[in-house]
Amino acid sequence: NAGVTQTPKFQVLKTGQSMTLQCAQDMNHNSMYWYRQDPGMGLRLIYYSASEGTTDKGEVPNGYNVSRLNKREFSLRLESAAPSQTSVYFCASSDRGQRYYNEQFFGPGTRLTVL
């Protein structure tokens, strides 16, 4: 099993460009999440999908949109990239999003730079 995969691994954008970050999991998990990680800020939740067909905003959703394409795939879209969106983006999944012991499995991350 590959676990959680993310594409691309690295990306450089110019301000105003758009792009979609892809995430897929092969663990048959119900819940999926998008985080960003910035130096000194820890991991912050952007959006999550508790189950197929539902999405909800997290702590820092502005400037992003998401699509839960099916149970396996959860994409994150930047419609008009800004330098403040330079970060490392992590996708995660969990089969216990409905449970209080919400253990999450993370992908390897996408390193995005916006010039």
Next chain:
Amino acid sequence: TQLLEQSPQFLSIQEGENLTVYCNSSSVFSSLQWYRQEPGEGPVLLVTVVTGGEVKKLKRLTFQFGDARKDSSLHITAAQTGDTGLYLCAGAYSGAGSYQLTFGKGTKLSVIP
């Protein structure tokens, strides 16, 4: 917003020494998890503690959940160079019909040979 404060932010120790990392909050969490992250990779779960006062041991690592479920600690005995990495605590809380995690900012540990 649920906040988790981790301390210290950075820790550099010699191989063989002991260390403790702390994770504190004013909020009560349903469970608390510890993750370790290597450079260029995603976080990997080490342990989940659920019950107030719970202590879990993973080889040389000892994890404790506070009685009030607001704080936790990670103690490493006889640190090895392989323990080097970023340690993150994460608290689970309920919102919008499911549980999410809020993460501390992490403790960057360097173990020097």
